[in-house]
Amino acid sequence: MSLYSLNINGATRQVEAAPETPLLWVLRDQLELPGTKFACGVGTCGACTVLLNGVPARACMTPISTVGRKQVLTIEGLDPNGAHPLQKAWQELDVPQCGYCQSGQIMTAAALLKENPNPSDAEIDDAMAGNLCRCATYVRIRAGIHRAAEITAKQKEGT
Amino acid sequence: MKPDPDLSTPNTGPDRRSFMRQSLLGGSGLVLGFYLQPLGAADVIVKPGATAGFKPNAFIHISEQGVVTLVSKQPEIGQGIKTSLPMVIAEELEVNWKDVRIVQGDLDPAYGGQSAGGSTSTPNNYNNFLKLGATARTMLIQAAAQTWQVSVSECVAANSAVQHLHSQRSLGYGQLAAKAATLPVPAADAVQLKNPKDYKLLGTRIGGVDNLAIVTGKPLFGIDVRLPGMLYAVYEKCPAFGGKVISANLEAIKALPGVRDAFVIDGTNNLNGLMPGVAIVAETTWAAMSARRQLKVNWDEGAVVKQSWDGFVAQAQSLSKQPGSVPLRKDGDPAGAFAAAAKTVEAAYSYPFISHASFEPQNCTAWYRDGALELWAPTQNPAAGQNLVASTLGIAKEKITLHIIRSGGGFGRRLSADYIVEAAAIAQRVGAPVKLTWSREDDLRHDHYRAGGFHFLRGALDGKGQLTAWHNHFVTFANRIMRDGQSVLQPGSGASLSGDEFPGRWVANCLLEQTPMECGIPMGPWRAPGSNVFAWVFHSFIDELAHAAGRDPLEFRLELLGNKDIQSGTGERGVPYNVARMRKVLTEVAAKADWGRKKFPRGQGQGIAFHFSHRGYVAEVAEVTVTKAGELKVDRVVVVTDIGSQIVNLSGAENQVQGSVIDGLGTLMFAELDIERGRIVQRNFSDYPLLRFADAPTRIDVHFVKSDQPVTGLGEPAFPPLAPAVCNAIFAATGKRVRQLPLSRTDLSWR
Numbered sequence: 001m002s003l004y005s006l007n008i009n010g011a012t013r014q015v016e017a018a019p020e021t022p023l024l025w026v027l028r029d030q031l032e033l034p035g036t037k038f039a040c041g042v043g044t045c046g047a048c049t050v051l052l053n054g055v056p057a058r059a060c061m062t063p064i065s066t067v068g069r070k071q072v073l074t075i076e077g078l079d080p081n082g083a084h085p086l087q088k089a090w091q092e093l094d095v096p097q098c099g100y101c102q103s104g105q106i107m108t109a110a111a112l113l114k115e116n117p118n119p120s121d122a123e124i125d126d127a128m129a130g131n132l133c134r135c136a137t138y139v140r141i142r143a144g145i146h147r148a149a150e151i152t153a154k155q156k157e158g159t
Numbered sequence: 160m161k162p163d164p165d166l167s168t169p170n171t172g173p174d175r176r177s178f179m180r181q182s183l184l185g186g187s188g189l190v191l192g193f194y195l196q197p198l199g200a201a202d203v204i205v206k207p208g209a210t211a212g213f214k215p216n217a218f219i220h221i222s223e224q225g226v227v228t229l230v231s232k233q234p235e236i237g238q239g240i241k242t243s244l245p246m247v248i249a250e251e252l253e254v255n256w257k258d259v260r261i262v263q264g265d266l267d268p269a270y271g272g273q274s275a276g277g278s279t280s281t282p283n284n285y286n287n288f289l290k291l292g293a294t295a296r297t298m299l300i301q302a303a304a305q306t307w308q309v310s311v312s313e314c315v316a317a318n319s320a321v322q323h324l325h326s327q328r329s330l331g332y333g334q335l336a337a338k339a340a341t342l343p344v345p346a347a348d349a350v351q352l353k354n355p356k357d358y359k360l361l362g363t364r365i366g367g368v369d370n371l372a373i374v375t376g377k378p379l380f381g382i383d384v385r386l387p388g389m390l391y392a393v394y395e396k397c398p399a400f401g402g403k404v405i406s407a408n409l410e411a412i413k414a415l416p417g418v419r420d421a422f423v424i425d426g427t428n429n430l431n432g433l434m435p436g437v438a439i440v441a442e443t444t445w446a447a448m449s450a451r452r453q454l455k456v457n458w459d460e461g462a463v464v465k466q467s468w469d470g471f472v473a474q475a476q477s478l479s480k481q482p483g484s485v486p487l488r489k490d491g492d493p494a495g496a497f498a499a500a501a502k503t504v505e506a507a508y509s510y511p512f513i514s515h516a517s518f519e520p521q522n523c524t525a526w527y528r529d530g531a532l533e534l535w536a537p538t539q540n541p542a543a544g545q546n547l548v549a550s551t552l553g554i555a556k557e558k559i560t561l562h563i564i565r566s567g568g569g570f571g572r573r574l575s576a577d578y579i580v581e582a583a584a585i586a587q588r589v590g591a592p593v594k595l596t597w598s599r600e601d602d603l604r605h606d607h608y609r610a611g612g613f614h615f616l617r618g619a620l621d622g623k624g625q626l627t628a629w630h631n632h633f634v635t636f637a638n639r640i641m642r643d644g645q646s647v648l649q650p651g652s653g654a655s656l657s658g659d660e661f662p663g664r665w666v667a668n669c670l671l672e673q674t675p676m677e678c679g680i681p682m683g684p685w686r687a688p689g690s691n692v693f694a695w696v697f698h699s700f701i702d703e704l705a706h707a708a709g710r711d712p713l714e715f716r717l718e719l720l721g722n723k724d725i726q727s728g729t730g731e732r733g734v735p736y737n738v739a740r741m742r743k744v745l746t747e748v749a750a751k752a753d754w755g756r757k758k759f760p761r762g763q764g765q766g767i768a769f770h771f772s773h774r775g776y777v778a779e780v781a782e783v784t785v786t787k788a789g790e791l792k793v794d795r796v797v798v799v800t801d802i803g804s805q806i807v808n809l810s811g812a813e814n815q816v817q818g819s820v821i822d823g824l825g826t827l828m829f830a831e832l833d834i835e836r837g838r839i840v841q842r843n844f845s846d847y848p849l850l851r852f853a854d855a856p857t858r859i860d861v862h863f864v865k866s867d868q869p870v871t872g873l874g875e876p877a878f879p880p881l882a883p884a885v886c887n888a889i890f891a892a893t894g895k896r897v898r899q900l901p902l903s904r905t906d907l908s909w910r
Contacts, residue, residue, distance in 0.1 A: 034383040038382065041598055075375065082374050098565075132849050133518075
């Protein structure tokens with residue numbers, strides 16, 4: 001067991017864990033941040049997506065010993081009140097069915113919109129290819145990303 | 160879990176339990192035990208006896224502050240029932256939706272049936288829920304009329320208030336709650352329901368009540384349950400189904416970091432119950448999972464190791480040459496009709512075992528203390544969990560409390576209770592609350608599968624191209640079970656054909672028969688059981704017959720359906736089939752998709768199919784492009800459904816149809832399990848792929864046809880017609896007929 005000092009959602013959090021422990025389980029069991037989900041455990045589904053220094057990463061495949069001082073952003077840190085354009089769009093368009101994959105979808109989409117504020121369907125399909133939705137809400141997720149892009153553009157006009 | 164101000168998240172603290180228990184005792188106007196303010200406000204606990212609320216039944220409470228709390232009794236698995244059924248009450252209650260808070264009910268006899276399966280939650284509850292809301296509204300109006308000393312006929316309820324029409328006086332529901340609580344509850348049939356024309360909420364688009372919690376990552380699902388002092392468990396079962404533990408390196412496992420205990424559970428012979436295995440209990444999920452990698456179990460794998468998919472394929476081929484062992488239907492003179500046919504078409508269709516792959520792996524939290532068991536289960540069928548635990552572990556049902564927690568997908572998987580009884584059996588050995596979490600590999604390799612199957616079909620056409628005879632020999636799968644002291648073969652869920660399955664009842668000379676093959680593979684209901692694949696088989700073969708007859712596939716189907724409006728059920732499970740409703744959705748979908756009016760180049764085409772299941776009538780048209788290299792793209796799907804007189808939540812209904820279409824496509828394209836040596840070969844999404852973004856159709860047009868029929872559910876009926884519509888479109892585009900699932904088994908390339 002080793003002691004790690006992590007930067008999670010802008011705060012420093014200390015945890016004791018074995019070095020190979022995936023960030024996923026540190027978040028869920030030790031830091032009480034269960035928004036990051038376990039679904040495959042082998043990096044194929046995207047349910048556990050978090051941002052490491054703004055880049056989507058699979059928390060289930062990220063040993064805690066490799067996180068260092070990287071900024072970890074989880075769904076809980078995106079906007080706790082649900083006011084991020086993606087969170088707003090997801091509610092407005094009623095995207096979820098079971099909802100289990102949606103935190104991972106939103107985190108991947110958040111990184112996409114930072115890079116590409118107005119992605120096409122093909123660009124969305126490409127960027128989101130690593131995120132599975134078993135309920136198959138893909139059509140609404142695409143629409144949700146377009147809507148979030150609109151909300152962001154309007155917010156920028158307003159400032 | 161910590162108490163959360165959001166009532167729509169599962170709150171599993173003791174106060175919540177006392178709320179539910181007190182509600183059990185509730186007569187009219189009984190004081191509530193526990194209460195929370197709306198989202199974002201500070202927690203306010205209304206102490207028992209301190210204040211009254213209005214509680215005309217187990218599902219509705221109105222506080223004196225005007226907060227309306229509705230209990231959602233059905234399990235939420237992604238079908239949207241936690242939003243839609245409370246909407247039914249709210250409509251009749253004349254309450255503003257923004258004033259409503261929803262709490263998930265526990266398993267409780269006060270609520271009646273609570274199983275979410277077979278798209279039954281809506282039809283089983285819709286009319287009662289209208290009456291519940293109307294009853295409360297009636298009492299609130301009476302309370303207002305008494306307060307003002309006027310006649311009830313002068314008062315109307317709207318927007319969470321009662322208004323006196325002449326004087327324009329108004330009292331909010333909160334202001335009326337205390338008085339309403341003193342009034343006798345009128346008989347359900349004495350209250351007046353609204354005219355559906357006046358509905359303000361039903362049929363509109365309402366977002367899921369848990370959406371905010373979902374998009375902000377709040378603890379919401381079974382796997383998120385957290386209790387003080389909780390331990391974490393994993394459970395290893397034999398990879399070959401039904402295998403028993405001979406020995407395991409338990410002492411070595413117990414010595415690993417973070418491990419608290421490791422032990423063998425003997426289990427039972429019930430393939431859908433508590434199977435033998437080894438439990439590891441640890442301080443974190445990861446400690447348990449890590450320790451499991453060191454686990455060495457010596458298994459007695461039993462005779463199931465002789466079973467393989469290839470073996471079943473060969474057995475089915477051989478059985479197809481004999482008459483079926485179970486006759487299902489014989490009408491007219493099939494042999495004579497085939498002998499007299501102008502043309503006979505023969506084809507064999509087959510499909511593999513598939514998994515539910517619900518996204519949240521199976522899990523359950525259990526706490527056994529003082530001879531009583533408390534369960535937190537993401538389940539579709541909480542009563543089944545309670546019953547299986549009671550019968551397997553010998554705990555009286557009254558001693559088992561079950562909290563229904565939101566499920567990360569169901570698809571029928573969580574109608575089974577194996578993971579619940581496993582958690583309970585582990586908790587019995589551990590003096591602390593314990594959460595059992597399955598890995599994805601556990602989930603894929605220990606599912607209760609949708610059975611594979613083989614259909615050997617023949618159809619006869621006369622000189623005018625009319626279908627004169629239909630013969631299907633269905634070779635299917637069954638488990639050997641003991642029933643009433645007898646060893647019997649029981650076909651898997653959805654793995655038995657009804658003698659009334661379309662086109663049985665419609666073809667004058669019809670022979671339906673089936674032969675079950677014994678297997679040791681656990682099977683269970685999978686979204687639209689039976690229908691999810693029968694529709695593909697029958698509507699693909701009907702398409703073959705239409706083309707063989709040189710006729711338009713729509714026109715051929717309309718002729719087959721005929722002019723009778725109702726086709727009575729005849730078989731044991733037969734139900735009347737409303738042919739008029741099916742003709743309507745079929746002609747509507749053809750019109751919306753411009754069937755027969757569009758010209759497609761080679762490599763593109765349209766396909767059509769319809770299916771009746773779960774009280775829903777659905778027809779679909781798919782438009783596809785198949786590249787010369789054989790790559791499929793579904794460009795558009797048009798869906799027309801008739802699920803009765805009222806759509807409850809338009810947003811949720813459309814979401815279910817869109818999801819069914821894409822789930823149908825993913826299942827068609829990819830879903831396949833292989834069986835070798837009595838076990839599943841696949842392990843994870845790397846070798847059991849699910850559909851990803853790029854394969855999702857670009858456009859799905861969803862249309863609802865309203866009929867004067869009872870309102871029904873939509874979790875399943877839009878799924879079955881998708882696969883045949885797509886395969887029939889593939890045929891139109893390429894001339895290639897898909898007779899084996901998944902699609903990846905068929906070369907679709909063309910020149």
